Amino acid sequence: xxxxxxxxxxxxGGKVRGDEDLIITGVSSIENSDEGDISFIKNEKFIDxxxxxxxSAVVAHRSIEETKKTLIIVDNxxxxxxxxxxIISDRKQQQPRTIHPSAVISKGSFIGNNISVxxxxxxxxxxxxxxxxxxxxxxxxGTSCKIGDDSIIYPNVTIREEVTIGKRVVIQSGASIGxxxxxxxxxxxxxxxxxxxxxxxxxxxxxxxxxxxxxRAALDKTIIASGVKIDNHSHIAHNCTIGEDSxxxxxxxxxGSVKIGKNVTIAESVGIxxxxxxxxxxxxxxxxxxxxxLEPGSIVWGSPAKPITFEKRLQVLIxxxxxxxxxxxxx
Amino acid sequence: xxxxxxxxxxxxGGKVRGDEDLIITGVSSIENSDEGDISFIKNEKFIDxxxxxxxSAVVAHRSIEETKKTLIIVDNxxxxxxxxxxIISDRKQQQPRTIHPSAVISKGSFIGNNISVxxxxxxxxxxxxxxxxxxxxxxxxGTSCKIGDDSIIYPNVTIREEVTIGKRVVIQSGASIGxxxxxxxxxxxxxxxxxxxxxxxxxxxxxxxxxxxxxRAALDKTIIASGVKIDNHSHIAHNCTIGEDSxxxxxxxxxGSVKIGKNVTIAESVGIxxxxxxxxxxxxxxxxxxxxxLEPGSIVWGSPAKPITFEKRLQVLIxxxxxxxxxxxxx
Amino acid sequence: xxxxxxxxxxxxGGKVRGDEDLIITGVSSIENSDEGDISFIKNEKFIDxxxxxxxSAVVAHRSIEETKKTLIIVDNxxxxxxxxxxIISDRKQQQPRTIHPSAVISKGSFIGNNISVxxxxxxxxxxxxxxxxxxxxxxxxGTSCKIGDDSIIYPNVTIREEVTIGKRVVIQSGASIGxxxxxxxxxxxxxxxxxxxxxxxxxxxxxxxxxxxxxRAALDKTIIASGVKIDNHSHIAHNCTIGEDSxxxxxxxxxGSVKIGKNVTIAESVGIxxxxxxxxxxxxxxxxxxxxxLEPGSIVWGSPAKPITFEKRLQVLIxxxxxxxxxxxxx
Numbered sequence: 007x008x009x010x011x012x013x014x015x016x017x018x019g020g021k022v023r024g025d026e027d028l029i030i031t032g033v034s035s036i037e038n039s040d041e042g043d044i045s046f047i048k049n050e051k052f053i054d055x056x057x058x059x060x061x062s063a064v065v066a067h068r069s070i071e072e073t074k075k076t077l078i079i080v081d082n083x084x085x086x087x088x089x090x091x092x093i094i095s096d097r098k099q100q101q102p103r104t105i106h107p108s109a110v111i112s113k114g115s116f117i118g119n120n121i122s123v124x125x126x127x128x129x130x131x132x133x134x135x136x137x138x139x140x141x142x143x144x145x146x147x148g149t150s151c152k153i154g155d156d157s158i159i160y161p162n163v164t165i166r167e168e169v170t171i172g173k174r175v176v177i178q179s180g181a182s183i184g185x186x187x188x189x190x191x192x193x194x195x196x197x198x199x200x201x202x203x204x205x206x207x208x209x210x211x212x213x214x215x216x217x218x219x220x221x222r223a224a225l226d227k228t229i230i231a232s233g234v235k236i237d238n239h240s241h242i243a244h245n246c247t248i249g250e251d252s253x254x255x256x257x258x259x260x261x262g263s264v265k266i267g268k269n270v271t272i273a274e275s276v277g278i279x280x281x282x283x284x285x286x287x288x289x290x291x292x293x294x295x296x297x298x299x300l301e302p303g304s305i306v307w308g309s310p311a312k313p314i315t316f317e318k319r320l321q322v323l324i325x326x327x328x329x330x331x332x333x334x335x336x337x
Numbered sequence: 338x339x340x341x342x343x344x345x346x347x348x349x350g351g352k353v354r355g356d357e358d359l360i361i362t363g364v365s366s367i368e369n370s371d372e373g374d375i376s377f378i379k380n381e382k383f384i385d386x387x388x389x390x391x392x393s394a395v396v397a398h399r400s401i402e403e404t405k406k407t408l409i410i411v412d413n414x415x416x417x418x419x420x421x422x423x424i425i426s427d428r429k430q431q432q433p434r435t436i437h438p439s440a441v442i443s444k445g446s447f448i449g450n451n452i453s454v455x456x457x458x459x460x461x462x463x464x465x466x467x468x469x470x471x472x473x474x475x476x477x478x479g480t481s482c483k484i485g486d487d488s489i490i491y492p493n494v495t496i497r498e499e500v501t502i503g504k505r506v507v508i509q510s511g512a513s514i515g516x517x518x519x520x521x522x523x524x525x526x527x528x529x530x531x532x533x534x535x536x537x538x539x540x541x542x543x544x545x546x547x548x549x550x551x552x553r554a555a556l557d558k559t560i561i562a563s564g565v566k567i568d569n570h571s572h573i574a575h576n577c578t579i580g581e582d583s584x585x586x587x588x589x590x591x592x593g594s595v596k597i598g599k600n601v602t603i604a605e606s607v608g609i610x611x612x613x614x615x616x617x618x619x620x621x622x623x624x625x626x627x628x629x630x631l632e633p634g635s636i637v638w639g640s641p642a643k644p645i646t647f648e649k650r651l652q653v654l655i656x657x658x659x660x661x662x663x664x665x666x667x668x
Numbered sequence: 669x670x671x672x673x674x675x676x677x678x679x680x681g682g683k684v685r686g687d688e689d690l691i692i693t694g695v696s697s698i699e700n701s702d703e704g705d706i707s708f709i710k711n712e713k714f715i716d717x718x719x720x721x722x723x724s725a726v727v728a729h730r731s732i733e734e735t736k737k738t739l740i741i742v743d744n745x746x747x748x749x750x751x752x753x754x755i756i757s758d759r760k761q762q763q764p765r766t767i768h769p770s771a772v773i774s775k776g777s778f779i780g781n782n783i784s785v786x787x788x789x790x791x792x793x794x795x796x797x798x799x800x801x802x803x804x805x806x807x808x809x810g811t812s813c814k815i816g817d818d819s820i821i822y823p824n825v826t827i828r829e830e831v832t833i834g835k836r837v838v839i840q841s842g843a844s845i846g847x848x849x850x851x852x853x854x855x856x857x858x859x860x861x862x863x864x865x866x867x868x869x870x871x872x873x874x875x876x877x878x879x880x881x882x883x884r885a886a887l888d889k890t891i892i893a894s895g896v897k898i899d900n901h902s903h904i905a906h907n908c909t910i911g912e913d914s915x916x917x918x919x920x921x922x923x924g925s926v927k928i929g930k931n932v933t934i935a936e937s938v939g940i941x942x943x944x945x946x947x948x949x950x951x952x953x954x955x956x957x958x959x960x961x962l963e964p965g966s967i968v969w970g971s972p973a974k975p976i977t978f979e980k981r982l983q984v985l986i987x988x989x990x991x992x993x994x995x996x997x998x999x
Contacts (some may be wrong), residue, residue, distance in 0.1 A: 095863035201426035359961035
């Protein structure tokens with residue numbers, strides 16, 4: 007990359023203090039900057055770091071007397087810096103807006119304009135791909151899928167038949183969308199497969215991490231609403247519903263027919279039992295196991311999950327068990 | 338899909354009450370039916386749902402006076418309905434019974450009749466693929482493997498050298514079968530790799546979920562017996578043995594040389610320490626960690642795993658810790 | 669395989685007691701040997717197993733009077749046996765030292781000598797692949813990557829842009845290296861993506877398991893130092909640093925900016941909260957959750973992680989809760 011400060015301030019806005027013609031060759035955190043880098047600070051707490059930093063320029067929320075570095079002063083440095091990062095990221099990831107000759111696209115499929123289809127991509131029949139979609143190499147998309155405009159699908163992703171995906175959806179590499187749910191009926195000690203003939207509906211602006219699995223419904227639909235962000239290694243079983251703008255950190259483990267409301271935050275490595283409902287705006291702490299439904303706004307932690315203040319109290323008391331035991335024994 | 342009730346009753350058996358010529362265009366759960374759908378109820382408890390439902394026809398265990406919907410009456414509605422689902426599922430997933438020209442099949446391999454090999458599939462030398470096998474695009478199968486008749490391998494699966502797979506095995510997308518086990522010998526602070534030269538033997542009717550990993554043995558064999566069902570994200574380390582008809586729910590974490598008996602149920606996210614033996618018919622509750630071997634028929638839960646009634650009692654008592662602490666402190 | 673004892677002793681050293689011309693057709697554990705196999709015993713404890721074993725030859729640390737089997741006597745049988753296993757493993761996994769015609773290698777990339785590039789591999793522009801590298805089928809490698817000499821990349825791996833990988837690195841199938849970290853800024857209830865423009869630097873002799881995910885840094889670098897071994901299903905989030913020769917067993921879950929020192933052992937299924945630092949030589953027990961930084965040399969277990977002796981004591985006392993409760997209630 008190579009930008010002048012003038013070009014950067016045109017992208018992110020703000021007032022320049024210093025050399026507008028300074029050439030910037032990298033972005034970095036304030037702690038790990040080299041000469042030529044531009045960095046940013048989030049707020050007042052990081053002012054000292056600006057002085058110690060090797061960055062040539064800094065995006066900050068105010069002028070800093072103690073440094074001679076070039077500054078770009080904006081209201082919200084992080085948010086402004088993101089605008090620059092977006093441009094850098096888009097350039098790095100630029101893919102040719104063509105269909106690679108090795109891609110195998112069934113004649114019955116419809117492909118939008120300005121699309122990038124990488125080498126060895128396979129798209130089966132009756133599938134619709136929107137405008138400006140980017141599909142990296144070695145992706146498989148089954149029959150009768152819909153992929154909305156501006157979505158990006160990274161390498162080695164599998165999307166099986168009849169999955170509907172909205173606009174601006176990002177699917178990281180190795181994710182599996184639409185495999186059969188784990189449904190079996192036990193008959194005389196044998197597990198008989200319940201054929202999984204339902205589908206999946208994914209809204210707009212959804213982000214799906216690497217190696218995530220989302221199972222198709224047994225009947226009906228597995229639903230991921232718009233704005234949902236799902237981190238790596240998560241597992242959304244058949245017939246789950248996840249409400250708008252909920253966030254699932256890595257290794258979220260949703261058993262069948264779990265229903266998650268809007269704006270819910272599920273921390274790392276949380277298990278949720280089948281058919282449990284998590285109300286809007288709930289927060290579930292890391293490594294919790296939720297066996298019962300939660301009212302909207304609940305904040306829980308632990309295994310089994312309990313109200314967070316109670317769980318914290320219990321964690322303190324468990325550490326007092328040696329004292330408790332000694333006292334009881336002495337009685 | 339489009340079936341008449343007459344056609345459906347020919348598939349699933351039973352006695353029709355109502356219009357045999359009614360055209361059915363979908364299957365659904367009783368709660369989410371639209372006009373044109375056929376649904377089913379499991380038993381007496383769902384009778385009311387039939388009346389509320391928009392389904393045009395219902396598979397039920399008895400006649401229902403209160404509804405004018407067309408009914409198909411069978412002994413076991415769920416099991417009968419599965420027969421219909423199987424036909425729908427097979428049609429949806431129908432793959433061309435050909436070898437795609439882009440597939441790379443080594444000359445030394447033997448491919449059975451009526452096989453489907455998708456685009457970009459790679460099959461290395463000396464491998465035998467049985468009759469009616471379906472291999473989706475972008476699958477890799479290494480040298481000297483055997484895949485039994487009627488097996489289905491979904492996209493982006495890796496099967497490395499010398500893996501033997503039985504008949505009617507289903508492997509969902511992204512699974513890795515036959516990678517090296519995690520074996521290292523520590524020598525002067527460095528981890529020296531123990532080459533993993535064993536193999537894997539998978540029986541008939543095994544189901545392997547998305548992104549499951551099954552490691553080859555260091556020496557000898559990793560064994561998955563017939564009828565075993567393994568859910569997504571599970572990890573079967575080197576030299577494990579899993580007995581017939583055992584079921585491992587998502588994120589089963591089997592360390593090296595774990596031995597699991599027959600008809601065992603391992604719930605979600607259970608960890609089992611290396612060399613532990615789980616006897617036949619055991620049940621292990623969700624999120625348990627099993628550090629010691631279990632007698633046949635054990636039912637355990639918790640971390641470390643304990644007899645389930647004891648674990649449940651402890652969970653109740655842990656919640657009483659504030660009371661216990663207060664009483665002890667007051668003494 | 670077919671070796672004479674003479675050939676094997678030339679590979680592993682040691683003194684032969686018995687028939688140097690004996691033909692060996694397999695390797696196995698001492699418990700599961702067949703005629704024609706060579707096996708080994710680790711130490712004195714396994715002497716009896718030699719007598720019971722069907723192996724035709726055994727690598728042992730001393731002569732064994734009670735058996736007529738051919739022996740190869742060495743100082744460290746396990747280590748010597750590994751030398752034989754290495755040769756067997758290399759032969760089994762031998763890949764053609766060519767570039768498969770279906771591989772898509774961008775003109776701007778530089779490929780070293782004696783390389784194996786499998787079918788359907790895609791290598792984007794400006795990437796450098798060292799000498800003797802083996803890339804299995806269906807792998808994707810993005811722009812501006814570097815892969816060091818003698819590295820092996822198994823099928824269906826994704827390596828995205830600007831990832832640097834050292835020498836003798838092994839990446840098992842299905843791993844995703846370089847996907848975006850899970851970084852979002854919450855603005856008015858919506859999660860706005862923080863573009864992830866950092867990179868990943870992986871040292872020499874690193875081993876990365878199946879379906880592992882390693883995220884690129886938001887800014888700066890995610891760093892995996894030389895000698896690190898990472899087991900299947902692990903997750904290294906953005907901006908983590910892992911020190912030399914540390915070992916992470918399956919399902920290690922490192923949140924963003926975690927810093928792990930040298931020679932650390934992380935057992936199975938451990939979660940570590942963002943920004944936590946784990947000092948050199950620490951050991952973290954299975955299924956622990958680490959929410960606070962650990963001093964070098966700490967040995968911890970539990971959730972939250974505690975000094976291991978304390979955790980063990982607490983586990984004993986938790987099982988005494990029924991007694992404690994009864995006594996307290998009786999007061």
